[in-house]
Amino acid sequence: MSPLADKMRPKKIEDVAGQKHLLAQNKVLRRIIDSGKLPNLIFYGPSGVGKTTVANIIAENCGKKLHYLNATTASTADIKEIVASIGTIDSQGGILLYLDEIQYFNKKQQQILLSYIENGDITLIASTTENPYFYVYNAILSRSTVFEFKTLTSDDIAEVLERAIGILSEDSTINISDEAVRKIAVASAGDVRRSLNMLELCLMLGNDITDQTVEEILAGNSVRYDREGDQHYDIISAYQKSMRGSDPDGAIYYLGRLLAAGDLPSACRRLLVCANEDVGLAYPQIIPIVKAAVDTALMVGLPEARLPLANAVIMVANAPKSVSAHDAINAAMADIESGLVGDIPRQLQNKHFDGEDAVVKGQNYKYPHSYPNHYVKQQYLPDIVKNKKYYEFGDNKTEQAYKEYWKNIKRN
Numbered sequence: 001m002s003p004l005a006d007k008m009r010p011k012k013i014e015d016v017a018g019q020k021h022l023l024a025q026n027k028v029l030r031r032i033i034d035s036g037k038l039p040n041l042i043f044y045g046p047s048g049v050g051k052t053t054v055a056n057i058i059a060e061n062c063g064k065k066l067h068y069l070n071a072t073t074a075s076t077a078d079i080k081e082i083v084a085s086i087g088t089i090d091s092q093g094g095i096l097l098y099l100d101e102i103q104y105f106n107k108k109q110q111q112i113l114l115s116y117i118e119n120g121d122i123t124l125i126a127s128t129t130e131n132p133y134f135y136v137y138n139a140i141l142s143r144s145t146v147f148e149f150k151t152l153t154s155d156d157i158a159e160v161l162e163r164a165i166g167i168l169s170e171d172s173t174i175n176i177s178d179e180a181v182r183k184i185a186v187a188s189a190g191d192v193r194r195s196l197n198m199l200e201l202c203l204m205l206g207n208d209i210t211d212q213t214v215e216e217i218l219a220g221n222s223v224r225y226d227r228e229g230d231q232h233y234d235i236i237s238a239y240q241k242s243m244r245g246s247d248p249d250g251a252i253y254y255l256g257r258l259l260a261a262g263d264l265p266s267a268c269r270r271l272l273v274c275a276n277e278d279v280g281l282a283y284p285q286i287i288p289i290v291k292a293a294v295d296t297a298l299m300v301g302l303p304e305a306r307l308p309l310a311n312a313v314i315m316v317a318n319a320p321k322s323v324s325a326h327d328a329i330n331a332a333m334a335d336i337e338s339g340l341v342g343d344i345p346r347q348l349q350n351k352h353f354d355g356e357d358a359v360v361k362g363q364n365y366k367y368p369h370s371y372p373n374h375y376v377k378q379q380y381l382p383d384i385v386k387n388k389k390y391y392e393f394g395d396n397k398t399e400q401a402y403k404e405y406w407k408n409i410k411r412n
Contacts, residue, residue: 046151236258279316345382
């Protein structure tokens with residue numbers, strides 16, 4: 001028997017819960033759907049808010065052969081199998097590929113798709129629970145239109161529950177109070193699928209659903225949910241900002257929120273990022289320490305994972321902070337992306353011969369270890385950026401010690 005969430009999956013845009021900022025009349029995504037002209041699309045947002053539902057509705061109305069892949073399990077061979085169907089009788093109207101969890105495709109897999117997206121052989125609808133600007137290959141992003149799906153409100157969820165109860169009551173009467181519906185809606189934390197699963201669990205105990213029944217069901221599940229309906233991304237943001245802001249109490253609280261929701265990967269990933277981005281060179285020894293804590297957490301799993309992560313989070317929150325490396329790499333990449341990519345200086349190139357047209361012959365590389373203090377001045381940056389200064393020493397003890405050391409070496 002199909003789960004209630006599958007039975008209740010909308011067939012029309014008008015029945016999709018929430019997302020009025022995208023799907024109301026005259027909104028951009030709604031106009032794209034109504035036009036019948038389908039560009040490449042990327043949907044991102046939390047689980048259970050309608051990304052897959054909307055993609056399925058689009059697929060039903062676009063006249064293209066639909067292929068579905070989940071990037072957590074799909075391989076390069078799966079992509080090639082879809083590509084092989086291009087131009088066949090079965091795919092005369094074109095191919096629509098719905099790629100769920102695109103963030104799990106590596107760069108090579110995304111690049112394979114790119115050439116077929118560019119020439120129009122494949123139209124892509126990709127979904128992700130992560131910010132696509134961090135996890136999706138830039139070339140695919142630039143050829144796609146990105147839409148953010150928002151966490152649903154408890155009122156949105158309550159409407160879906162009421163509709164489900166109405167449909168189920170056609171077969172047998174269901175008695176449930178408005179308060180019980182509200183409790184399920186709030187406990188689902190904006191996830192339609194979760195709310196319907198909880199309703200279905202209640203119905204397994206009988207068609208008379210009392211407030212006490214709902215409370216008993218939620219008692220074993222509510223700890224895993226964000227009862228205030230906050231966005232998943234807001235918790236992650238608060239988690240990292242608390243560590244960055246040197247507030248161990250806030251950081252440990254939001255770590256607890258993530259772990260209570262079972263989101264061990266986000267807790268680990270943000271912790272690693274914060275150690276490198278926000279502590280960085282102020283206390284570089286923290287990076288392998290945090291990595292060891294994360295490795296331990298992933299090895300032992302929940303609930304024990306909370307212990308190494310708590311140690312690391314409190315350490316990161318209390319550590320001195322520096323964004324000097326963060327700012328340096330961002331500045332360098334900004335210049336590179338703007339086109340400042342001149343020739344590598346001759347003395348740094350990986351070749352040891354010169355053409356007849358070379359004005360200056362020879363590599364002329366100065367090996368620093370052959371000089372006092374293992375340092376000799378020479379040009380490392382291309383001419384186009386040779387006077388650029390990307391790294392500035394932070395004002396923490398560690399970087400100031402580096403600064404003083406090199407000031408003495410380079411002055412002599």
